[in-house]
Amino acid sequence: MSLKIPAIVVNFKTYPESSGKEALALAKICEQVAHETGSVIMVAPPLSDLALVASSVDIPVYAQHVDDVRSGNTTGHVTMENIRASGASGTLLNHSERRIKVAEIHDLIGNARALHMATIVCTNNPGVSVACAAMGPDAVAVEPPELIGGDISVTTANPGIVSDTVRAIRAVRPDVAVLCGAGVKGRADVQKAIELGSSGVLLASGVVKAKDKRAVLMDLASGLR
Amino acid sequence: MSLKIPAIVVNFKTYPESSGKEALALAKICEQVAHETGSVIMVAPPLSDLALVASSVDIPVYAQHVDDVRSGNTTGHVTMENIRASGASGTLLNHSERRIKVAEIHDLIGNARALHMATIVCTNNPGVSVACAAMGPDAVAVEPPELIGGDISVTTANPGIVSDTVRAIRAVRPDVAVLCGAGVKGRADVQKAIELGSSGVLLASGVVKAKDKRAVLMDLASGLR
Amino acid sequence: MSLKIPAIVVNFKTYPESSGKEALALAKICEQVAHETGSVIMVAPPLSDLALVASSVDIPVYAQHVDDVRSGNTTGHVTMENIRASGASGTLLNHSERRIKVAEIHDLIGNARALHMATIVCTNNPGVSVACAAMGPDAVAVEPPELIGGDISVTTANPGIVSDTVRAIRAVRPDVAVLCGAGVKGRADVQKAIELGSSGVLLASGVVKAKDKRAVLMDLASGLR
Amino acid sequence: MSLKIPAIVVNFKTYPESSGKEALALAKICEQVAHETGSVIMVAPPLSDLALVASSVDIPVYAQHVDDVRSGNTTGHVTMENIRASGASGTLLNHSERRIKVAEIHDLIGNARALHMATIVCTNNPGVSVACAAMGPDAVAVEPPELIGGDISVTTANPGIVSDTVRAIRAVRPDVAVLCGAGVKGRADVQKAIELGSSGVLLASGVVKAKDKRAVLMDLASGLR
Numbered sequence: 080m081s082l083k084i085p086a087i088v089v090n091f092k093t094y095p096e097s098s099g100k101e102a103l104a105l106a107k108i109c110e111q112v113a114h115e116t117g118s119v120i121m122v123a124p125p126l127s128d129l130a131l132v133a134s135s136v137d138i139p140v141y142a143q144h145v146d147d148v149r150s151g152n153t154t155g156h157v158t159m160e161n162i163r164a165s166g167a168s169g170t171l172l173n174h175s176e177r178r179i180k181v182a183e184i185h186d187l188i189g190n191a192r193a194l195h196m197a198t199i200v201c202t203n204n205p206g207v208s209v210a211c212a213a214m215g216p217d218a219v220a221v222e223p224p225e226l227i228g229g230d231i232s233v234t235t236a237n238p239g240i241v242s243d244t245v246r247a248i249r250a251v252r253p254d255v256a257v258l259c260g261a262g263v264k265g266r267a268d269v270q271k272a273i274e275l276g277s278s279g280v281l282l283a284s285g286v287v288k289a290k291d292k293r294a295v296l297m298d299l300a301s302g303l304r
Numbered sequence: 305m306s307l308k309i310p311a312i313v314v315n316f317k318t319y320p321e322s323s324g325k326e327a328l329a330l331a332k333i334c335e336q337v338a339h340e341t342g343s344v345i346m347v348a349p350p351l352s353d354l355a356l357v358a359s360s361v362d363i364p365v366y367a368q369h370v371d372d373v374r375s376g377n378t379t380g381h382v383t384m385e386n387i388r389a390s391g392a393s394g395t396l397l398n399h400s401e402r403r404i405k406v407a408e409i410h411d412l413i414g415n416a417r418a419l420h421m422a423t424i425v426c427t428n429n430p431g432v433s434v435a436c437a438a439m440g441p442d443a444v445a446v447e448p449p450e451l452i453g454g455d456i457s458v459t460t461a462n463p464g465i466v467s468d469t470v471r472a473i474r475a476v477r478p479d480v481a482v483l484c485g486a487g488v489k490g491r492a493d494v495q496k497a498i499e500l501g502s503s504g505v506l507l508a509s510g511v512v513k514a515k516d517k518r519a520v521l522m523d524l525a526s527g528l529r
Numbered sequence: 530m531s532l533k534i535p536a537i538v539v540n541f542k543t544y545p546e547s548s549g550k551e552a553l554a555l556a557k558i559c560e561q562v563a564h565e566t567g568s569v570i571m572v573a574p575p576l577s578d579l580a581l582v583a584s585s586v587d588i589p590v591y592a593q594h595v596d597d598v599r600s601g602n603t604t605g606h607v608t609m610e611n612i613r614a615s616g617a618s619g620t621l622l623n624h625s626e627r628r629i630k631v632a633e634i635h636d637l638i639g640n641a642r643a644l645h646m647a648t649i650v651c652t653n654n655p656g657v658s659v660a661c662a663a664m665g666p667d668a669v670a671v672e673p674p675e676l677i678g679g680d681i682s683v684t685t686a687n688p689g690i691v692s693d694t695v696r697a698i699r700a701v702r703p704d705v706a707v708l709c710g711a712g713v714k715g716r717a718d719v720q721k722a723i724e725l726g727s728s729g730v731l732l733a734s735g736v737v738k739a740k741d742k743r744a745v746l747m748d749l750a751s752g753l754r
Numbered sequence: 755m756s757l758k759i760p761a762i763v764v765n766f767k768t769y770p771e772s773s774g775k776e777a778l779a780l781a782k783i784c785e786q787v788a789h790e791t792g793s794v795i796m797v798a799p800p801l802s803d804l805a806l807v808a809s810s811v812d813i814p815v816y817a818q819h820v821d822d823v824r825s826g827n828t829t830g831h832v833t834m835e836n837i838r839a840s841g842a843s844g845t846l847l848n849h850s851e852r853r854i855k856v857a858e859i860h861d862l863i864g865n866a867r868a869l870h871m872a873t874i875v876c877t878n879n880p881g882v883s884v885a886c887a888a889m890g891p892d893a894v895a896v897e898p899p900e901l902i903g904g905d906i907s908v909t910t911a912n913p914g915i916v917s918d919t920v921r922a923i924r925a926v927r928p929d930v931a932v933l934c935g936a937g938v939k940g941r942a943d944v945q946k947a948i949e950l951g952s953s954g955v956l957l958a959s960g961v962v963k964a965k966d967k968r969a970v971l972m973d974l975a976s977g978l979r
Contacts, residue, residue, distance in 0.1 A: 093375045093382075099355065099389025126382050127367065127390040130324065130356035142352065144380025150318045152453055154508075155369025155402030157318075157351050164324025165352040173856065177380030181848065181856040185882045207860045210885040213926075228377055251888075251926060283379075398631065406623065406631040410657045432635045435660040438701075476663075476701060543825045543832075549805065549839025576832050577817065577840040580774065580806035592802065594830025600768045602903055604958075605819025605852030607768075607801050614774025615802040627830030678827055733829075 082169065082197040082217040083139065084256050084278035085303050086119040087269065087296075089286050090143065090171065093125050097287045102128040103135055105286075108293050110136040118300040119279075123171055126157055133166030141199070142170035145191075147183035159190045169197030169217070171281075175224040185214045199258065201281070205243040208257070212248040218256035219248060220281045226261035228284050233261040234271035245276035265295065269302025279303070307394065307422040307442040308364065309481050309503035310528050311344040312494065312521075314511050315368065315396065318350050322512045327353040328360055330511075333518050335361040343525040344504075348396055351382055358391030366424070367395035370416075372408035384415045394422030394442070396506075400449040410439045424483065426506070430468040433482070437473045443481035444473060445506045451486035453509050458486040459496035470501035490520065494527025504528070532619065532647040532667040533589065534706050534728035535753050536569040537719065537746075539736050540593065540621065543575050547737045552578040553585055555736075558743050560586040568750040569729075573621055576607055583616030591649070592620035595641075597633035609640045619647030619667070621731075625674040635664045649708065651731070655693040658707070662698045668706035669698060670731045676711035678734050683711040684721035695726035715745065719752025729753070757844065757872040757892040758814065759931050759953035760978050761794040762944065762971075764961050765818065765846065768800050772962045777803040778810055780961075783968050785811040793975040794954075798846055801832055808841030816874070817845035820866075822858035834865045844872030844892070846956075850899040860889045874933065876956070880918040883932070887923045893931035894923060895956045901936035903959050908936040909946035920951035940970065944977025954978070 089109055091097035097105050102124040113120040114137075121139040124132040133140040142162040146153070150160040162170060172187055173179050179187075184200060191198045198216040202208040208219045221244045226233050234241060241259045248255055259272050260281035272280050280299075289295040314334055316322035322330050327349040338345040339362075346364040349357040358365040367387040371378070375385040387395060397412055398404050404412075409425060416423045423441040427433040433444045446469045451458050459466060466484045473480055484497050485506030497505050505524070514520040539559055541547035547555050552574040563570040564587075571589040574582040583590040592612040596603070600610040612620055622637055623629050629637075634650060641648045648666040652658040658669045671694045676683050684691060691709045698705055709722050710731030722730050730749070739745040764784055766772035772780050777799040788795040789812075796814040799807040808815040817837040821828070825835040837845060847862055848854050854862075859875060866873045873891040877883040883894045896919045901908050909916060916934045923930055934947050935956035947955050955974070964970040 090379060093373075093378045093386050095375050095385060095389070098375065098386050099391070101389070102355075123379075125386045125390075126351050126380070127354040127386045127392075129352040130327075130354075131359060131390075134356060148318075150320050150323065153318045153401055154315060154348075154399040155351070155396070160320060161318050161323050161350045161352045164320070164326070165350075165356075166324070167352075171380070174379040175857075176378055178855040178857050180853040181859060181885060182850075182853050182878055182882055184856060185879070185885070203857055204860070206889055207857055210856060210860070210888040213885040213888055214881055400632075403630040403632050405628040406634060406660060407625075407628050407653055407657055409631060410654070410660065428632055429635070431664055432632055435631060435635065435663040438660040438663055439656050540829060543823075543828045543836050545825050545835055545839065548825065548836050549841070551839070552805075573829075575836045575840075576801050576830070577804040577836045577842075579802040580777075580804075581809060581840075584806060598768075600770050600773065603768045603851055604765060604798075604849040605801070605846070610770060611768050611773050611800045611802045614770065614776070615800075615806075616774070617802075621830070624829040626828055 082256060083119045085273060086121055086279040087299050087303065088121045088123065088258065088279065088281040090281060090283040091122065091124045091287060092283050094287050098125050099128060102132055105292060106132045106136045109296060110138045112293060112296040112300055113138045116300040118303050120296065120300065129162060129167055130165035139168040140166065142167050143174065144177045145170045145172065145187060147186050159187065159194055159196060163194050163196055172198055172200045174201045175203060175222060175227060184211060188214050188216050205240065205247050208244040209247045209251060212252045212255040215252065216255060218258050220258035220260055222260040222281065229262045231262050232264060232268040233259055234268050234275060236262065238275055241272065241275040241277055265298045266302040269299050307481060308344045310498060311346055311504040312524050312528065313346045313348065313483065313504065313506040315506060315508040316347065316349045316512060317508050319512050323350050324353060327357055330517060331357045331361045334521060335363045337518060337521040337525055338363050341525040343528050345521065345525065354387060354392055355390035364393040365391065367392050368399065369402045370395045370397065370412060372411050384412065384419055384421060388419050388421055394424065397423055397425045399426045400428060400447060400452060409436060413439050413441050430465065430472050433469040434472045434476060437477045437480040440477065441480060443483050445483035445485055447485040447506065454487045456487050457489060457493040458484055459493050459500060461487065463500055466497065466500040466502055490523045491527040494524050532706060533569045535723060536571055536729040537749050537753065538571045538573065538708065538729065538731040540731060540733040541572065541574045541737060542733050544737050548575050549578060552582055555742060556582045556586045559746060560588045562743060562746040562750055563588050566750040568753045570746065570750065579612060579617055580615035589618040590616065592617050593624065594627045595620045595622065595637060597636050609637065609644055609646060613644050613646055619649065622648055622650045624651045625653060625672060625677060634661060638664050638666050655690065655697050658694040659697045659701060662702040662705040665702065666705060668708050670708035670710055672710040672731065679712045681712050682714060682718040683709055684718050684725060686712065688725055691722065691725040691727055716748045716752040719749050757931060758794045760948060761796055761954040762974050762978065763796045763798065763933065763956040765956060765958040766797065766799045766962060767958050769962050773800050774803060777807055780967060781807045781811045784971060785813045787968060787971040787975055788813050791975040793978050795971065795975065804837060804842055805840035814843040815841065817842050818849065819852045820845045820847065820862060822861050834862065834869055834871060838869050838871055844874065847873055847875045849876045850878060850897060850902060859886060863889050863891050880915065880922050883919040884922045884926060887927040887930040890927065891930060893933050895933035895935055897935040897956065904937045906937050907939060907943040908934055909943050909950060911937065913950055916947065916950040916952055940973045941977040944974050
């Protein structure tokens with residue numbers, strides 16, 4: 080399944096506010112906003128809630144991580160085949176909270192392509208972004224780790240990291256989309272992300288910790304238009 | 305939730321035959337056999353199917369693994385809080401295909417107890433079994449790695465490893481149950497496991513790869529009586 | 530080679546003040562103090578300096594860590610055979626800055642014994658200490674991670690963790706020595722450690738960062754008498 | 755220190771035949787052949803023998819691996835500062851037997867450059883090679899894992915992997931040298947490696963396991979001319 084862009088990717092992380100029943104509830108809100116606004120909103124629930132969420136909503140559901148092992152004698156892992164069987168459309172890889180090896184990224188991208196699953200590789204700077212783009216994922220999502228979970232959007236605090244990543248990747252792999260993230264909170268951040276040449280944003284606490292999740296999602300979605 | 309024994313624990317691993325829709329179907333068969341026979345049958349589906357299975361069956365559902373991190377900024381991990389929110393009753397820890405650190409086992413056992421979740425720590429020999437029992441999990445499941453997935457049950461190939469583990473653990477922690485596994489296939493293996501002093505078996509391929517899964521489960525359950 | 534006790538174990542960690550030429554210089558000071566005072570002082574230099582230090586001093590030299598792999602096709606690892614060939618007498622295992630898996634600890638202890646090398650397993654509390662002692666190393670060194678590198682000795686801040694560990698281990702494995710560490714600075718700390726039933730101390734910054742390393746070592750050694 | 759090419763890099767791995775005293779003996783033979791033939795021969799001894807070897811020979815000595823942590827409270831690791839203090843000129847990174855994370859490679863390359871140490875990043879195919887070259891190491895060494903330790907040289911079994919890697923890297927990072935390895939045994943293999951556009955070879959068992967190590971090294975060195 081190919082990646083739809085421009086997009087807002089909501090990473091539920093493992094927050095209590097977005098686990099179990101709350102994961103399902105938040106995914107339903109995301110689905111509703113996506114349908115009302117016509118925007119692409121993708122959700123990445125906790126791994127243990129993946130199948131439950133994917134079987135309940137009609138928007139793209141992504142895994143937060145996949146292990147570089149195959150289905151079989153691999154107890155306690157999450158395989159690409161598993162997440163496909165669970166109904167996911169693709170996966171994040173190499174999130175700053177779950178970095179993986181370079182040969183694993185390469186292998187997982189190939190494995191995902193063979194199974195028609197999309198891959199979004201998270202990176203921390205333009206240098207790593209170009210390295211990961213060279214391996215041909217659907218997208219690279221650049222996020223300065225020091226801004227993740229913070230109050231200031233990467234598009235305000237460090238717009239150069241986004242534009243540098245876009246420029247560097249376009250020069251070598253124009254087929255790879257660029258997303259950006261860290262500190263994204265609302266409409267202005269999304270608009271700026273698009274202006275800087277990216278194809279959307281990846282965010283977590285800005286939605287998950289919000290009192291009125293629906294209102295935040297409506298605001299974010301308005302930035303894509 | 306405390307561990308119910310004697311028990312048959314079915315580890316789905318990440319096999320295609322027990323992932324996604326097949327995970328749900330197999331869990332339903334296990335539930336039916338448990339109810340018909342009055343036996344304790346517990347299931348450990350792929351992590352990505354955990355919430356889906358736990359919300360669909362009325363038998364204990366266990367995670368195959370939990371990471372030693374807390375819910376929050378821990379993308380791509382599976383936390384104890386996550387599996388509890390997903391409806392699981394407990395978790396396997398330290399399976400031979402997903403070994404973890406000794407301080408992690410200790411920390412996870414404490415974390416599980418605080419959340420009223422049960423823990424079954426997998427081990428490979430009597431020495432490691434006693435070490436893990438000393439940390440006070442609900443059960444230790446001893447499985448010689450070289451027999452896992454094979455055709456000969458541990459109870460036939462190496463009964464001494466089971467009786468030695470039972471004896472050694474009873475001497476220091478009689479409150480910790482002992483399970484055994486590797487190569488378990490049918491009624492005679494379960495009976496022998498009980499005779500050797502264990503409180504049940506842990507198995508995977510014997511059920512997952514069986515043509516008639518229900519028949520195998522009925523046969524195994526008959527060994528518990 | 531069996532562990533000599535009571536002992537002072539100086540962990541050089543990877544500090545610049547105890548790497549390369551400085552590792553050799555500090556090891557020489559330790560040797561001199563050991564010989565002058567008749568005390569057992571053991572040194573654990575950076576892994577890359579192990580053979581250089583072991584071939585230059587006549588006191589026990591320990592590795593800070595060994596990987597659970599065998600010599601051969603294992604580039605970039607440090608094997609038990611490697612450290613023996615380098616002249617070491619044994620190794621620390623499972624230091625709080627380099628935790629390893631429980632099955633690895635068991636395997637490494639067996640491997641060390643076969644090669645006549647001593648093992649000191651580091652732990653973080655009495656529960657983990659008993660678990661590790663059950664696997665039969667030469668010693669367990671309990672160190673509360675939150676006190677490591679700090680200004681207050683474990684023997685002052687938390688003497689109960691030492692006495693509890695000593696009591697618990699004596700009950701099940703009286704053949705395993707207990708060391709303690711974290712914040713150890715001088716004579717009084719060593720004396721208190723011995724009073725609490727331990728067989729010595731493990732320390733790092735107290736020696737490595739000292740202006741007059743020889744004076745600190747003389748003071749520590751006086752606490753062993 | 756910049757990488758000297760064309761070069762023969764001898765990886766001692768952790769073989770008994772190249773550990774401890776044998777590490778020193780083999781490094782001396784490499785030094786002698788390098789001086790007699792005027793060829794660049796670099797050695798990567800076991801980590802525990804690094805300082806001993808680096809202080810004893812006058813040819814470039816490389817670490818087999820460096821951890822992505824800084825010198826200080828990092829017991830049991832090998833830091834870039836450690837290997838520099840031990841007298842090494844640089845390090846291999848990401849060997850197939852010790853793969854590391856992509857962000858670690860990026861960080862270590864930057865750290866090495868700041869300390870004037872050279873980096874050779876090992877890779878398994880052209881895709882991963884380009885990704886790693888994009889991060890600007892001194893060299894990439896491509897080695898198909900299935901041929902490592904075997905009897906047929908990569909230059910015979912799969913010359914395309916070498917020429918494809920050379921072409922792909924030259925297109926994006928012509929400043930990054932390409933080495934190749936796996937199954938390299940003698941003069942013809944080195945000559946072919948150079949013909950294919952690489953700047954030399956990386957090998958282990960071909961030298962370490964040879965009865966007459968000096969003769970093999972003389973033969974290999976003759977291929978560089």
